[in-house]
Amino acid sequence: MNFQPGKDTLKREFKTVGTRTPRPDGLDKITGRAQFGADMTAPGMLWGLILRSPHAHARIKSIDTSKAEAVNGVHAVVTSADFGPCPDDVLDVRENVMARGKALYDGHAVAAVAATSRAAAKQALKLIKVDYQVLPHVTDVDEAMKPSAPIINSKLFTKGLEKTPRKPSNVAERFEFGHGDVEAGFEQADLVVERTFKTEATHQGYIEPHACLASMGTDGKGDIWCCTQGHFMVRQVCSALLGMDASALRVTASEIGGGFGGKTTVFIEPVALALSLKANRPVKVVMSRAEVLRASGPTSSTSIDVKIGMKKDGTITAGDATLRYQGGAFPGSAVPYGAMAAFACYDLKAVRAVGYDVIANRPKQAAYRAPGAPMAAYAVESVVDELCRELKLDPLEVRLKNASSDGSKASYGPNFDVIGLRATLEAAKTHPHYRAKLGRNQGRGVACGFWFNFGGETSVSLNVSADGTVGLSVGTPDIGGSRASIGNMAAEELGIPHDKVRCIIADTASLGYNDVTDGSRVTFASGLAAINAARDAIGKMCERAAGLWGIPVDAVTWEDGAARPSSPNAGKHEPLTLADIAAQAGATGGPISGHCEINAEGAGVSFATHLVDTEVDPDTGHVKVLRYTVFQDAGKAIHPSYVEGQFQGGAVQGIGWALNEEYIYGEDGRLQNPGFLDYRIPVASDLPMIDAVIVEVPNPGHPYGVRGVGETSIVPPLAAISNSVSGAAGVRMTELPMSPPRVLKALGRI
Amino acid sequence: MQYHAPATVKDAVKLLAASKGSTQVLAGGTDLLVRMRSGFSEPDNIIDIKRISPMCKIARDGKGFAIGAAVSSAEMSENPALAKAWPGVVEAAALIGSTQIQGRATIAGNLCNASPAADSVPAMVAAGAKALIRGPKGKRQVAVEKICKGPGKTVLKKGELVEAILLPAKPARTGDAYLRFIPRTEMDIAVAGAGVCLTLDAKGVCTAARVSLGAIAPTVLLVNKAAQALVGTKVDDDALDALAKACSAAARPIDDKRGTKEFRIHIAGVLARRAAIIARDRALGKS
């Protein structure tokens, strides 16, 4: 019964899908009763606090916890010694959640305490004596790559080279993508522009700090309540780190106050679990904002060279990029995705993207909305913009001329299926925004962006109640309204009103495994699974109807929420609604439910085009965003309000990245701005309304044509804003953020 | 830690003078509580002055205004007489933090916190404000620009607190203004700030001026040379250019996470120029 991509036809007529229904979690969230990570308590609960390294790079010679343990109210103190052997794939996580031998960045956890009050825990933290031998450090990506840089991991030898080097370095891996003869391509060009760009690290900036409540008994069973994008991931990683059976640990995902990729890994959960195990009491750990910024996972900072050749008519002849991403103290920056996504918007005969994964004394980077792609798009789209300006060509026309389209070969290898890049460009071209007049010191920027979008492992369970209502359990935490979208898809498929379906996020004991909520996969994959589960239940309901009617099941069809004879030959029978069948479920064979367990394939890639107008104050370098319009392919917008919300939210995060957000490290390797005062995310008064134009080019891989929408929206803004500011200022900007001092300097005013 | 909420200034002074260990006066608390949370400040005593009713009031007499030390920025904005007389000071106070912060933050607290970037301080300095200090030995008045000795340090002695900020009655044809630069539109600490207060004669010639700069030195500066650039002029472009130049020349800032040295030097002049135009227009009754 599962949807077969490429075989089954797509549904195009909808009743519930495409409407703006109220969200199932709405009331709880507007009345303050929704329970987020930090909102849960347990009987006998202790407060856990984590001691963090003040040094960017230091050998930990010893840790003396005896005085902390003696504090009244303290029930447990843990260090890396409390985390035993673990499988290879979680070694880095183990070291990141608790430093072993060396502190690798400012904020790296070195010990933790659990006490009856926060005050006692705070007092105990102060009494832990850590003897550090401070080591030389490096935080800048280009500096970290130099042969003279301090070596952070003496066992790190660059992978991906023809020959593995004999000397360790901070370069973990080299990646290369592309096809065709790039040098020959540049020779055909009338103009070749080559530029180097730098971007500083940013943070996802979710308003809810990481929080968890862990309870671990001496019987080996445990529970965790936490805000996460993937509670099954939390279960796998924590059980592996604590050496316990995965099924002995139940993880419940709380409401999550923003993630954007930053909650796809663990930071405090294993520590809380270890404290709980030692204290034999539940332990709550809540990060402070400073801890979030110092010690969760920001993005990479990057340094990127881009070279592009163009003919006078706007044809791009070749593109070449070298991307260097610093991903913190462990390998695994987002550089491969940056390298793959860099030129994805262009159908090129000759393209090459080389990526270097670099480590530095900073917190281990985590995913942030289309990880790695915004910086790559920033560099590439800036150079395309410069070529257009130099050759006096319209930036939308040039993009249309070179745009990837159905079947064209992606810069990262495969051929594209049905894609919507052109549709977004056409929509931008005809939008009034594109023709609006600009004033003095104002500029307009255009940029495109791409993200892969994922499917992945997904499990959904759908239960039909005797009264004809439906419970829908999914395992992908809802970070932006997905319960509404998934519930609506199930309602659509079943043919019942949306408010007869209640969608919840089930815990890890109640449902099959689910990959994390990432890669813009949830509305696609959990939606697909919900549709399949509904079809499974429909099949069972048709069987019950067939039994009641005494006709073969293949003579029963499901339409508009009821089983009906499929043809007059099947006999005359009044339709049996879902509620009719549900009422007789017990008598006709037992409870009715539908299930789907899949590794969802067929996720459709997503493209967007952004238009932005800015004004630059030539005396202060201040940039004001005047107007912003997002054009993005959603495949099919299940809930248009939340699709718009994703477009708007992504655009604004991109605006922040472009203008004011940055990690600022001092000479001492310490983060200078670990708070919302100086880590400057956009505030309401910084922004205009963000117009969101939904383009729908259905994805053949989903029964309703859904494409993920969450991530692509953050890919174009960095470049769009930079192109706009460069136009307004009359000088090419090559470094992010474009903070006022940088803009004023570029203008030659200081 | 002990929390005290005295009902009179006298009791507050008594508590301050008698307190052992470190003691902090709590007005709006928008700086103090942040410092306490981050561990930078761990006072043994807190003296909350918001239960002292005279300190929660804005008083006006022939000599001007007395703004009690516990009066919030929001209350200042809501006082039409004050906003009419000293719009620069009121607007500066209204720039401190968010609406939420406005409901608590006080200009006396802003002054005593002794940050070089305090928004209300350059405006107060330009306006010629004085701090009314009460201590075990009685009252004294000190010009606002003399209160801060350096970041976090004031001239207040053991047992002393600021009871009120005194603003003079506004002379005729006088206008004041304060502008600051921040990277966003709200919620940031000033990268630089400039306060200007000037008086014009009937012909529009500047007869007196005070120009102050914030966040470009360890303390807020009163820049006499910049004021001199305005006095005797009609505050025209040449005078404004000279003002900007004098302000940039007086700035001796640092590089930090909020801005570079060169940026601050430049911006000090830009802000002073823009503030002077607003002050001039106010003096002319244009706004």
Add this chain to the structure above:
Amino acid sequence: MVKVQVWGSLKPALEGADEIELEAASIREVLDQLSDRFPAMKQAITRGVSVSVDGRMYANAIMVPLKPDSEVFVLPKLVGG
């Protein structure tokens, strides 16, 4: 024969070849043969790879059937935000 291309940092693992052709009926057969022939690939595959078959991406799926003329790309494992 299925055409297999290996990309990203995996490329050097093919010991100089840009593209290889294999008799394989599923992703699993492709990955098994790559692991057998190229020791460096084995390590990479154990760490996790994404595979694109005729333009469609698969993460961590090995049972996907291939057509005789399928175009297969082996890519670094994808993560999202």
Add this chain to the structure above:
Amino acid sequence: MFQIQISTSINGDDTEFSCEPDETLLDVLRDRLGMTGSKEGCGTGDCGACSVVVDGRLVCACLMLGAEAQGREIETIEGMADGTELHPLQQKFLDHAALQCGVCTPGFLVAAKSLLERNDNPTEEEVRYWLAGNLCRCTGYDKIVRAVLDTAKDMRKPAKAKKPAARKRVKA
């Protein structure tokens, strides 16, 4: 430390609690009174997720000591709906999909209510500046601002006199 006994009113209910002298009102609400609707996003007054109203004045609960609550009247998100009757802002936030993750929502609602009580006809700019101390990372503020403006429109009565503008802004 000695705990302090406090009598106060929260959402109209007489409430007594004891707290440490250095505990914030937010700590008291969340950890002592179980009122977790006010959220801690920063603890430094920079995000507005803990917005509450004290004696009619919008403040951050993280920047006020619990001890200061003696004799005050405190309003929190938990008291915003009148029984089963949602406040118009709450309804508009639902209608406009003005929330995604929802963690900032209580703070925005409390702050927006405080604005509309002072100014029933705010401009978009006034709404944006009033709410500048409330951070939202999901929505880009667009739908939030629309929901507030739409609520104001609905709540406005022609006869009602307009109070002075919320906050005036000077731009550098």
